[in-house]
Amino acid sequence: MKIIAFAEQRNNQFKKTAFEVVRAARTIADQLGAECCALVIGGKVSSIAPQLGGYGAAKVFVVEDARLEHYSTTAFAKIVAEIAHAEAADILFFPASAMGKDFAPRVAAKLDAGLAADCTALRVENGVVIATRPVYAGKAFVEVTIRSALKLFTLRPNVFSSGTPSGSAVVGKKEVALSEADFSSAVKEIKIAGGKKDVAEADIIVSGGRGLKAPENFSMIEELASSLGAAVGASRAVVDAGWRPHDEQVGQTGKTVSPSLYIAVAISGAVQHLAGMSSSKYIVAINKDKDAPIFSVADYGIVGDAFEIVPALTAELKRVLNR
């Protein structure tokens, strides 16, 4: 048996999820008695490929082409499908990132395979991989199996542990012939939002809600977030009011997140918000209303005025963390 993990990189640097996906692949491979391989695609990625050995890959396949410097949905799908086919892979793992979620379904369709998306846990039972995935934005979870011979899984970032690096891999280049037509949808430019941390990738999130009364009061949230190296999140109410961009929205029509610490400030905790963040490891709620639903999922709460508590919290964190 053979498992191939797609290791995502941007600017010739692996994303954290790449290591998580390779480690998860290795864990499952060990249970199935399968070989764990990794695949990296990019413009100039040979020099970073050996890193994947440290996370459990026995072999690393490298596909390098100047045209692959930027991501292309169609080209990436073709490459992964061709290599999976040539290697007679049984299982493919991808990150459930913007990139993985975008092209993994196309690989599945090319290879007539089933895909379980955004998995948060994997286990093996009687030689069968069973995946857990959230549905209804985390209001429920389902366990699924895949019936097709080849099985694809995308794994939610920040959930699987990448472990401590050790070990090494055999690295080899793979050639995949690509024509102009294979780039029928391709990225030509990336606009970075000022180095802003994304809630989907952050280990700590500080979110603000309507209780902050006005958009300018979010500066308080930004300062708290910066004292923790955290990303700024927002409730649907404040995004719909135009106070914050929608890429910060946490909840059912925004992003579902599982950071190690989630601080909810002046967020009452509507059902759809709770669905998106209640799987966070630790939750802190700061709210005036002691009956706010957010306290039902919080590990620690302060019932009080955010305008007094947040600046004090920022100052105390700066003092304790020396930032």
Added chain:
Amino acid sequence: MNILVFVNHVPDTETKVKVGADGKTIDPAGINYMLSPYDEFAVEEGLKLREKFTGEVTVASLGGDANKETLRKALAMGCNKAVLLKDASVRDSFAVARSLADFAKELSPDIILFGKQSIDYDNGQVGSLVAEILSMPSISVVVKLEINDGAIVAEREIEGGHEVVCSTLPAVVMAQKGLNQPRYPSLKGIMDAKRKVIEERAASFVESKVEVLSMRKPPAKNPGKIVGTDVSAVPELVRLLHEEAKVI
């Protein structure tokens, strides 16, 4: 422009999920269903493209008679035609996509619009699967779309920024919140939608590849600790985060 929009009929975001008697799906009792929010952005974008290029917007949905409510909403917003691909089976994304692709092929649209994901099963696969089956380019999580002479320049959301993606028609585009501001149906739109006939046809049968074994609710959390009721609680909160939770 021949525009096709696929929409789904899903429990609204206020829904509190209860697991049904089969242990695999939700208990539908007392749930309000609605047009999936991301699909609403797709419908709006279809209408905007028609305003720019003329042509027709067809909206289609796979499911039971209940989906007609969602199709009527899309008609009320201004879609020209609605088609219900009738199906009562439980399907995975692949089985849905194959039937939608079969229908789309007949229509040979210039563009197929989807929401970036349906907010029930959150798979976010169907649009990309349909695109691959039809050998069309696909762009997912789109927050900006420009089309000129068949050339597409779109922006899609990625972690911490946007990707500017170039492609060509015909293509599949999956809408993200922020792409547009969906219009409210006008009174006239609602009246017209009531009179329109929703075409019904049987969805082609396709076997699923992903099987749901069980559904459960997330484990209930133990009630947390109220650390205090004013600023004096702040040092204790920081101590707990640092020493007990060890997250900072």
